Amino acid sequence: MNDKSENIVRFTREPRVMKPYSPYENRVEFNTDTFSLTLKNMQKTDRGVYRVQTTRENETHVAEYEVSVIDAVEAPVLTVVSNCSSNYSCTMNVTCRGHDLTLSSTFQNYRCSHVEIASFGIITLILHFTEDSIICNHSNLISWKSETKDTEQLCSLHESAAVSPPAGVSLCLLKTVLFSVSLVIMMSAVITVHIREKLRRS
Template identity: 55%
Template sequence: MELRLLLTLVLSTHITGFSAEISVFVQTGDSVQLDIQTQQLPEFDLLAWTNNKSEAIVRYNSDSKRVRPHDSYKDRVVFNDKTFSLTLKNMQKNDSGLYTARTTGLITTDLVSYRVSVIDSVKAPVLTVNSNWSSSDSCTVNFTCRAHELMINSSYQNNRCSPQEVTSHINTLILDCSKKYIICNHSNPVSWKQDRINITQLCEDKDKNLKSIHSPTLGKAFGSLCIVLIFFILIVLYFKCKKGSQEEVEGNTVYAQVEVSFKLLFIISLQTSLICCHVV
């Protein structure tokens, strides 16, 4: 059984000239170069690059040195008559498939075969912070990294987070952190994009938010108490001045003094009120 398997592999290698397909990914709209891996080619009359539709993309005649591209590829191919490599331009998704270099002479030999996949560039990931702040001194942040059908939920605490990676087919989502940033990378074999959040700024904003929650409450309470106290004093002064003005006095001199005193006290109270509002 083992001898039969070994013989099959040897015959296959002799006939085809290669043992496996080479996978190649190319971004939509880009070019791809397909090289012949064999250093020494067998003698041949004709060398052709074909696609999985059995179309000869380009033919090269070793005697005449003539290069003949297929009509549908005429403006999209570059053939190197020294290395026999093939460059395909402006690749589209319907160009995905198997590309084979084959020589024809006394024998037909497949030199190399490429499985080409034309794919789009990735979309940018989205990094979302779920801000459930606590009064803790440490900056703890819960966040979600999402792209395509992939998602990672994690948290940042004590200046670090656990690196995570998830994959789906050819897409990969990687989450990592530094002392300054939370970083989310989305990639495929032809492109990558990133979203990041400045964790330093985020923690500073957290401290400001916590202060704004506690400090204004105390300030408003103090301000309200201050204004109530001032109005209470004004009411007391008003009635005292009114009572004093009704007492028997000689002429209108005392009444005028009382009225002046009330106005003076009113001005002082008003200034005190303004000071309280400024402090709050």
Template identity: 45%
Template sequence: MAMMLQLNIVLSTLISVTASSDVFGLVDSSVQLDIRHPVLEFDELLWVFNRTNNVLNYYTELKKTEQYPGNEGRVEFNEETYSLTLKNLQKTDSGLYEAKASGNKVRVVAEYRLSVLDPVEAPVLTHQLSRDTCNITLTCRGHDLSISSSCYKETCEEKEVTSPGGIPLSLSVSGSTIICNHSNPVSWKKDVLEMKELKRLCADEGEGSVSPFAGVSVCFLKTVLYSIILTLMLSAVITVHIRERLTKSS
């Protein structure tokens, strides 16, 4: 009965002075969890994972830290700011982290909900020229997402889609660059296409639609021209020779 009464007293003195904040970390990287509110006098400061797993305890009077099993070498504690740094993050580190300062009362002075994510895959941006001159279709692909957009000359339609997990894929234009961007809260990768490439494709298509000599080399054209001239000259000589013979015969 006495133990239950003591437990109820402890629970009744647990006070939260901060709201939970969402933070994100990249696999194999580090993240720092800070105390956002001033911490008054306390005897111990305990960082806890998912409410039940102790990570690190700091004893004020002794100025000593204690790391709990499974966290040795993976956490760092700042004795001046009381911040906790988690190193070599893995997806299993995702969850709720709380800092509890205990003295006359137990106060939650920091609370974070950490999500550890993989880096995004590099997207791929492709283009295809349609039958209509200067009408180009762009395709932006990233993981299981895809965007198709159309461009006419230097005007392109911008689009964005988001996966069910909240990972966006976007196709946008910045100055003279078309950007296919794939990102999450901790990483981003892109593939780009210069607008001058679309102008070149448009110009090539335009030339091909009006010139009958597209793709024919200059050397070949010169050879044909010289052959025609020689044929004409030879024909003229033969004609003159025939006329002279006919004149003499008459």
């Protein structure tokens, strides 16, 4: 039954009979083996507390569930204003909007990726920067929608000044390589000291 004390379905074991009640008659599924109840075509008026009750000599509440009815999220709005110089350096002022949430940030191209998050209740807004794109993601418990913009297109110069960017590796890749090399050097130093100490003792 719901919190208005309206019966949704009644099941009797002997005889084995399941009876749905109006107005749920055409939008309810009840499993007589597991006793699970599924409501279909949910409306905002269906939100509330639902209780399971057994009846023998006395009525006993055996389970209680709070049900929320949530709309799918709307598509977010991603706004990017870019300021590019002739040396392929771009500064982008980014705004990501969804529901009543807003994320604003400044991003420079060829930077490593990072993420910014804002939330309100069950609504979450995520602004994700990568080397190649800017992603604004709007989500709740049941749905998500996103908008993406390509940073290469945002930072492209006018055709009259277009020159291929200098060849080379990205800043993120360079940082990863340097970190890996440093780690290998440190590990080699530790192993060398350990071996020398072992030889000295022997």
